[in-house]
Amino acid sequence: MQGKMVTINQVLDDDTIGTICLQFNYDFRKEKVVDAAHFEDIEIHDDPKNLSVRPPVVTIMGHVDHGKTTLIDAIRSSHIAEGEAGEITQAIGAYQKEVHGQKITFIDTPGHAAFAAMRARGADVTDIVVLVVAADDGVMPQTVEAIGHAKAAKAPIIVAINKIDKAGANPRKVKEELMQHDVIPEEFGGDAICCEISAKKGIGIDELLDAILLKAEMLELKANPNRYASGTVLEANLDKGEGPKATLLVQNGTLQATDYVVVGDLYGKIRRMTNEYRQVLKSAAPSTPVAVTGLSGVPSAGDRFMAFPSEKEAKEIAEKRALAKQAQAFAGNSGVSANDFYAAVAAGTNNDVNVVIKADTDGSAQALKASLEKLSTDKVKVKVLLAQAGAISDSDVLLASASHALIYGFNVRPDARVRQKADEEHVEIHLHQIIYELLDEMKAALAGKVKVEKVEAVTGQAEIRHLYKISKVGTVAGSYVTSGVLKAGEKIRLLRSGVIAYSGQLGSLKRFKDDVKEVKEGYECGLTIENFNDLKEGDVVEGYELVEKK
Template identity: 50%
Template sequence: EAGGITQHIGAYQVEQDGQKITFIDTPGHAAFTAMRARGAEVTDIAILVVAADDSVMPQTIESINHAKAAGVPIIVAINKIDKPDADPQKVRTALLQHEVFVETMGGDTLEVEVSAKTGKNLDKLLEAILLQAEILDLKANADRTAEGVVIEAQLDRGRGSVATVLVQKGTLKPGQIVVAGDQWGRVRALVNDRGEHVKEAGPSMPVEILGLSGTPAAGDRFAVVENEGKAREVSEYRQRLARDKAAARQSGSRGSLEQMMSQLQDTGLKEFPLLIKGDVQGSVEAIAAALEKLGTDEVRARIVHAAAGGITESDISLAEASNAAIIGFNVRANAQARRLSEQEGIEIRYYNIIYDLVDDVKSAMSGLLSPERRETFLGNAEILEVFNISKVGKVAGCRVTEGRMERGAGVRLVRDNVVIHEGKLKTLKRFKDEVSEVPVGQECGMAFENYEDIRAGDVIEAFRVEHVTRTL
């Protein structure tokens, strides 16, 4: 993913000797504590991946604690053993301090030395998982109503609210009515990790559910209920609870106007209001948590609103009312929102790496920010049709809708206001000739370097990056 690090939680299924194993992949970076805790609570076995060249990290220790708190057995995978400076023994001894005793050191925790790059011993890792599962005698009843947990949820403009869920008991089928957290809906379709529609999802199967009324929070439980009335009643009750909680939090922090004024004079605490929109629920939660931690005695971030989905006009007007800056993580503002933000002079900052985002907010709070990489928006082009050309691959036939397209500029593929891919153009053509730029209103052909998943209706955004030195 962006920046060469995992920033989303994902669920996949693999098959080994006719048996299926579901993996839930959680990011290992400091900001994603909540995602890791959720992963540990959902799984039956935790696999701790430790790099052989840099041994045990603070997040490794935290993951061990998550697994122990959830009462989940651990299998240690010592990765990157193909590197020249790998030292698996150092990892084993480092784990002893945290009460993880591996088999070669006389303990009962399975450990496997693997290399993800060369694929060495990955089959052994899968065998170790199946062995552990056999010892634990993991079973679930498939002949009952389905229950499970929401791993991730997002708003997809083409498909509405999409929740990735892991079925833990029973079998989920399309047409059933589910309640997930404070949302409900009739399951329109079930999609597996390969994007195929499936007729049913049994225990331990990760699927995307389409048809919910809104996006549930990641980590919510979901269950099948018998009728719509019941579903509505449960979700309304939970929404009411959530509203009351939010109101209590607000009033607790607000108080009367005099109190607020005197508080400000006493403490001199400055607030830095922010509005956050991200591509999926889990990322938004991780960003909000990371920013809340940033505060000092003098200044802290106040998150006015945080949600999954593209940036809309209502976000801009909310930001204007509360003087907030808008942060987009892997999402874009739609055309109306962009126009409104220019009118109102509200800044929208886009990020695709969580660290850059946290660092920038940190420096903005210390009042030091002059952007290191300044991005100039060049133009947008809409894909009208996609052609498959032998030896070249997929070429997009586009019309430039605003600004201009330039060769050598950076490009992003935006689908439903969410950034799908960022990279460089391989070709930019007018008719049969390679050109250096295409102005607004004209049509052109474009192909991305090493990327094929383009569809008609997508938007290609061109931008130029300038690096500006920071000044104090």
């Protein structure tokens, strides 16, 4: 361990501890501490006789403009039970509907990124995903993305084929397209229930709700209502009048309005507990979403919570969790790396690898998916969670983080914001332009081999904002350096909507009329690209260098 600088109070990571133990002939075994302060890790095994059927928790997902919001509104306005308020007056991110005397909980997620973000924090809250697909539009990019998220969460999919009343509606075509993404309708021998609906006209809504109840019955969803409550934060905000306010989904036990609650490293006594109609509740059973006030701060969506009988116990647990959080932040989190995976395969401790693929074309994405999956062996399976055309996005990073996956980009690049997000989530992004090199890397991973490779390190990015045609020079791009440093003569890629449009070399760099060797972040410049003039406003010029990575 020579050469590694540490302080006497520094928390060491597992790899370092293992290396030191090996050097001094000590055995090293990592065990999880499971106590009340680590309640996320507690596996509850209730006596079956104490379990009761609970309502299913459903998330509605789909491509933009395919009618997700209209469907949510249609469900809200249908089956209004006697004594139930007809209009939801409080946007708490979730609501319940009663159908044939049975409740269904719907999570109104703001988007796929939010869904993945909760999973990235270890919160699998959804039992069933309703995938909305327009009958006249078919499977679109965000449809594929939603399928990837649902499969990664291991949540069964019910397909709502919407807009069947429109001219050009073709439900059969939609089903055939879904089969290309491993969503097999029941009529073709699969397990995906498909309901044909018109959310706008209210057609098929009852059948969809019946399908949800049927799937829930098949899943045999149960929980023990007779214990202190635990669950997940769906939303949270700082309310001007009420202070910290959080939407909690009770997943086990029953939350009482008099309970003390620990959320993350926060705690507090519930001051007020209400439902989506602002009705004050005394208790909340499993699968019930509630808005609560009284916490000592604003938690994050995806945080786990647990109820405790006394303030003393809740405060003590919260303080322990705060200390553990500080220690983890100090030690750092290694996340998932390719070399971690190589080592795990070599040691025989890893049985599969999850992969997210983004490529410049759908054809390339699907070809890579097929090629990577063919590399699976008896010992290690390659599981492609998402294979899609387009730039690498925040949502892709969150999906990879939640699923402990590697991201492979083919002829696409992440922008600076996405790279930062990947760093924060400890997600590795591997970028390639030659298919066989990507496949060779995966073959090496499956063989458990660690090799020295050349990887690209981004040095800077600039956005092209104006174009000038100059005789004998060509096209000069008036640009603004958004991150890092651009250097004259360095290797560059030209990105158009996140996809590589050209790879080459940076020509001249000018500040005003002067030639300069480099331009730093926050400064404007004029630039040319060697042997390339097909530039457009909005293009991004990205400089990079090749460095060795082991």
